[in-house]
Amino acid sequence: MTAPGQAREARFDARGLVELDERVPNVAEIEGGRARFDARDLTTRQINLELRRLIYGEGIADVVVANPGARHSLGVGILARCRIAFEGSLGYFACGMIDGPEVTIFGRVGWSACENMMSGTVLIEGNAGSLTGAAIRGGDLVVKGSVGARTGIDQKGGTILTLGNAGSMTGFMMQRGRQIICGDAGPGLGDSMYDGVIYVAGKVKSLGIDCVPGEWTDADSELIERKFSIYELGTPPRFEKFVCGKKLYNYDSLEPSERRIVL
Amino acid sequence: MCGIAGIIYRNGDGAHRIGRDLTRMLQSMKHRGPDSTGYALYTVPREELILRVKLADSHDLDDIDAAEDIRRRRRQAEARIRAAGARIVSSEDINPYTFAATLDYAGDLKRLADHVESVPRAEVLSLGHALEIVKDLGDAGTVARSYGLDGYMGSHGIGHVRMATESDVDISNAHPYWAYPFSDVAVVHNGQLTNYHHWRRRLEAAGHRFASDCDSEIIAVYLAERMSQGDSLEAAMVRSLEELDGVFTYICVTEDALGVAKDELAAKPLVLYEGDDMIALASEEMAIRTVIDREIETYDPYESQVMVWKR
Numbered sequence: 001m002t003a004p005g006q007a008r009e010a011r012f013d014a015r016g017l018v019e020l021d022e023r024v025p026n027v028a029e030i031e032g033g034r035a036r037f038d039a040r041d042l043t044t045r046q047i048n049l050e051l052r053r054l055i056y057g058e059g060i061a062d063v064v065v066a067n068p069g070a071r072h073s074l075g076v077g078i079l080a081r082c083r084i085a086f087e088g089s090l091g092y093f094a095c096g097m098i099d100g101p102e103v104t105i106f107g108r109v110g111w112s113a114c115e116n117m118m119s120g121t122v123l124i125e126g127n128a129g130s131l132t133g134a135a136i137r138g139g140d141l142v143v144k145g146s147v148g149a150r151t152g153i154d155q156k157g158g159t160i161l162t163l164g165n166a167g168s169m170t171g172f173m174m175q176r177g178r179q180i181i182c183g184d185a186g187p188g189l190g191d192s193m194y195d196g197v198i199y200v201a202g203k204v205k206s207l208g209i210d211c212v213p214g215e216w217t218d219a220d221s222e223l224i225e226r227k228f229s230i231y232e233l234g235t236p237p238r239f240e241k242f243v244c245g246k247k248l249y250n251y252d253s254l255e256p257s258e259r260r261i262v263l
Numbered sequence: 264m265c266g267i268a269g270i271i272y273r274n275g276d277g278a279h280r281i282g283r284d285l286t287r288m289l290q291s292m293k294h295r296g297p298d299s300t301g302y303a304l305y306t307v308p309r310e311e312l313i314l315r316v317k318l319a320d321s322h323d324l325d326d327i328d329a330a331e332d333i334r335r336r337r338r339q340a341e342a343r344i345r346a347a348g349a350r351i352v353s354s355e356d357i358n359p360y361t362f363a364a365t366l367d368y369a370g371d372l373k374r375l376a377d378h379v380e381s382v383p384r385a386e387v388l389s390l391g392h393a394l395e396i397v398k399d400l401g402d403a404g405t406v407a408r409s410y411g412l413d414g415y416m417g418s419h420g421i422g423h424v425r426m427a428t429e430s431d432v433d434i435s436n437a438h439p440y441w442a443y444p445f446s447d448v449a450v451v452h453n454g455q456l457t458n459y460h461h462w463r464r465r466l467e468a469a470g471h472r473f474a475s476d477c478d479s480e481i482i483a484v485y486l487a488e489r490m491s492q493g494d495s496l497e498a499a500m501v502r503s504l505e506e507l508d509g510v511f512t513y514i515c516v517t518e519d520a521l522g523v524a525k526d527e528l529a530a531k532p533l534v535l536y537e538g539d540d541m542i543a544l545a546s547e548e549m550a551i552r553t554v555i556d557r558e559i560e561t562y563d564p565y566e567s568q569v570m571v572w573k574r
Contacts, residue, residue, distance in 0.1 A: 070548040088558045091549050107558055110548060111532055127562045130529060148563045149529035167529055168566040186566060187527075 024049045028063075035060045039074075040067040047074055055082050072110065075103060081120075092129070095122055098139075111148070114141050117158065123231070130167060133160045136177065142231050149186065152179050155196060161227055169208065171198045180224060182237060190242050194249070199224065199239035207242065214243035264426045265438075265453040266295030267533075268545040269514045270554070271419035271521040275574035277307035279541075282407065282415025285422040288543075288550040289403035295546060296426035299437035300406040301398030303449035303516055304420040305574075308393040311352050311365040312372075312446075315388040315395055316340055316379055319360040320433050333360055339382045347378035358409055361388070363395070373444035377472075386435060386474050391447030393418075393518045398437040418574045419521050421514045423451035430476040440480045442487030443472060447518040450486065452479035453546060454511030454531045462507070482513050490517075500524045500569045514544070522571035529566035536561045542572050 022045045028037035035054045039047045047065065051074075054060045061082040068074055072091035075084055079099045086094075089107030099118035108126030112134055119138040130148030133141045137157040146164030155174040165183035171190040184202035191208020198211075199220070220241055228236045268288040272279050281304055289300055318336040323329050341364075344351060349368035356362050368375060376387045389396035397410045403424065407413060423438035430436045442448035456462075456478040462485060463473060471484050485507065489499035500515060500522050510530035515522050523533060523544060534548045536559050543551045548561055564570060 070552050072547075072549070089548060089561070091547060108548070108561060110534070126560065129532065129534070129563050146562065149566060165565075167563075169528070186529075 022046045022049060024053045026050070026053070028054055030054075030058065030060065033060060034062040034064070036064040036066065038066045039071075040069065044071050044073055047071070048076065051075060051078065051084070055080050055084075068107075070107075070110070075101075089126065098122075108145065114139075117141065119158075127164070133158070136160070140227070140230075146183065152177070155179070159227060161231070161233075163233065165202065166200075168205075171196070171211075172208070174198075178223065180227065180239070190244070192248060193244045195244050198242045200242065201237040201239050204240070204242075210245045210248035211242050212245040214241040216241055264295045266292035266424040266546040266550070267421070267438075267451045267453045267512065267514055268292070268423075268543075268550050269419070269421040269451075269516070269521055269523070270541060270543050271516075271572050271574050272541045273572075273574065274540070275307070275418045275519065277305075277418040278416055279418065280413075280415070281305070281417035281420040282412035284554045285420050286403045286407040286412060287553040288545055289422045289424050291550045291553045292424050292545065292547055293402045296424035297402060298427045298432045299398060299400045299425045299434070300403045300423065301396065301425070301438045301451070302406075302412065302420060302422045303389070303439040303441075303451070304395050304397065304412075304415055304417050305393045305447075305516065305518065306395070306417045308447075308518055309365070310392075312349070312368050312375075312390060312392060313363065313365055313395055314344070314375075314379070314390050315357070315361065315363045315397075317361045317386050317388055317434055318382075319384055321360065321400060324359060330359070336382050336385055337362060340379050340385050343378040343382060344375070347375045349375060357397075361410075371444075372446055373470075376444050380472070387441070387443070388434075389441040389449065390444070391441075391518065394441070394447040394449060394516075396439055396441055396449060398423075398439065399434055400432065400437070419516060421449065421451050421516050421521070423453075429455060429478050435475040436477045438477075438479055440475075440477075440483040442483035443474070445487035445491060448483060448487045448490070448515065450479065450483035450513055450515045452482055452511055452513040454509060454513070454526065456481055456507055456509040456511065458508040478509075479513070482507065482511070482515070486515055496520050496522050497569060497571045500571070504567050504569070512546075520571055520573050522569065523564065524569045525564055525566060527567045529563075533564055534561050535564055535570075 025046045028035040064085045066087045068088045070089045070091045073093045075095040077097045081100045085104045090109045092110040094109045094113040096115040101120045103122045105124045111129040112131040115134045117136045121140045124143045127145035128143045128147045132147045132151045135154040139158045142161045149167035151170045153172045155177045157177045159178045161180040166181045166185045168186035169188040174196045175194045179198045181200045185204045187205040188208040190211030349366040352365045354364035438451045439449040459478040462481045486499045512531040512533045536543045
């Protein structure tokens with residue numbers, strides 16, 4: 001067992017990269033379609049390899065990872081319907097590029113969690129760092145704590161639901177999808193957004209360029225109530241809706257190739 | 264990229280293994296900056312002044328006359344210290360090119376520092392009643408071993424692992440920066456300052472010297488200058504958000520306080536843990552977890568936030 005703070009002897013491969021390609025550790029206890037393993041003494045690469053072995057190799061749909069130790073890049077690129085629980089905080093780039101899994105993180109995450117997620121759900125019990133849900137295309141990302149700056153930057157779909165506050169430039173350049181923020185939002189909300197919707201229940205410090213209040217419809221209420229009931233979050237507070245003003249970009253201008261076809 | 268870290272214990276008895284803990288934190292963030300590692304460590308304030316001086320860089324040791332040159336500079340530096348009116352209570356070689364001295368001196372610190380630095384290649388790393396700055400090339404493990412930091416006991420400290428972007432890779436350009444010529448103030452910084460030349464010209468015109476070409480040194484001198492004008496650490500840091508331009512998360516430490524500031528875009532990371540007995544902060548939670556081996560509640564301060572804790 002590695003004592004806290006005791007540095008693992010670093011190894012470098014010919015490319016100068018730390019950690020040689022590791023072998024699958026095969027340490028999980030598998031019982032009745034469920035698997036669980038302790039990540040305390042494993043490297044990042046070993047944890048991910050063990051996860052992949054269980055999900056793809058053994059076909060197990062319910063995996064618990066104990067002691068992730070706030071390490072970066074865990075649970076990345078999982079492309080299968082399954083359930084993964086991390087019993088502790090994760091570092092940067094947690095669960096990036098996933099397509100399908102239902103992930104629960106009993107802790108917090110660092111920067112850039114769920115980057116480019118395609119589908120599935122990620123439930124984070126604690127806080128999240130900046131750039132959470134960057135460029136996500138689908139699925140639900142639920143943060144029970146607060147999120148950092150530039151949440152949902154370049155968001156292209158899916159829903160980001162935050163029970164706490166959000167930092168500056170939330171929804172920066174978002175193109176589609178929804179953000180539901182139950183707390184306050186920092187300055188520059190929805191700056192340069194192309195499309196999509198941001199709902200904020202608390203105070204908005206300032207709106208970003210071309211982000212304007214939107215008209216509330218029944219579909220908005222229905223969406224928020226549905227998300228709150230799925231994740232058992234109680235009665236939703238009253239939200240304000242913000243959308244793109246469509247003034248910043250000239251949406252009528254055509255690409256040269258399009259012009260030839262239309263005109 | 265760079266990585267920064269800090270620890271402050273709420274009870275300032277100075278009986279904490281700051282050296283070992285910061286080494287663990289910095290070593291775990293080696294991937295954020297392998298060029299150099301630095302520490303600003305604080306003990307219980309003493310009557311005497313603690314002076315740390317570097318006389319050369321590690322690569323100078325390959326020169327044929329290096330040892331003799333360094334011995335000569337050391338003799339000259341001690342002579343200049345006495346000439347400035349200070350009494351050398353004790354002095355020791357920290358490594359072949361760095362020495363530390365405790366001094367009996369009540370005069371102007373600028374005069375003392377300038378006297379020492381009038382010796383060619385000599386640079387005052389730190390000067391104060393509680394502060395000791397240690398910085399050198401290599402990762403935290405290497406620097407800690409070379410300077411014997413494992414047993415260092417103190418009340419608070421900060422550290423930095425550097426990935427050089429703006430200036431050279433040598434000891435002068437490594438963090439932390441002592442806020443010449445102000446006692447016991449040091450800064451580590453992750454980010455870039457875009458109005459560096461503007462502030463450097465202003466502060467040089469006000470009589471301050473800069474030991475490096477690194478933009479981060481501005482922050483240390485800027486804050487110390489504001490505090491010498493009567494600002495509290497917190498007030499100086501809040502003002503810096505307006506007057507320093509660029510992206511930054513920096514940590515500033517004084518004899519009895521540790522403060523952190525983030526720019527208005529929150530462009531650079533910082534994770535914060537506030538416990539009953541101590542506060543630990545770092546660019547990545549992984550670093551904090553090397554000194555607190557359990558699940559903890561942490562959060563990231565928001566944009567334009569300034570937070571200060573006293574020991």
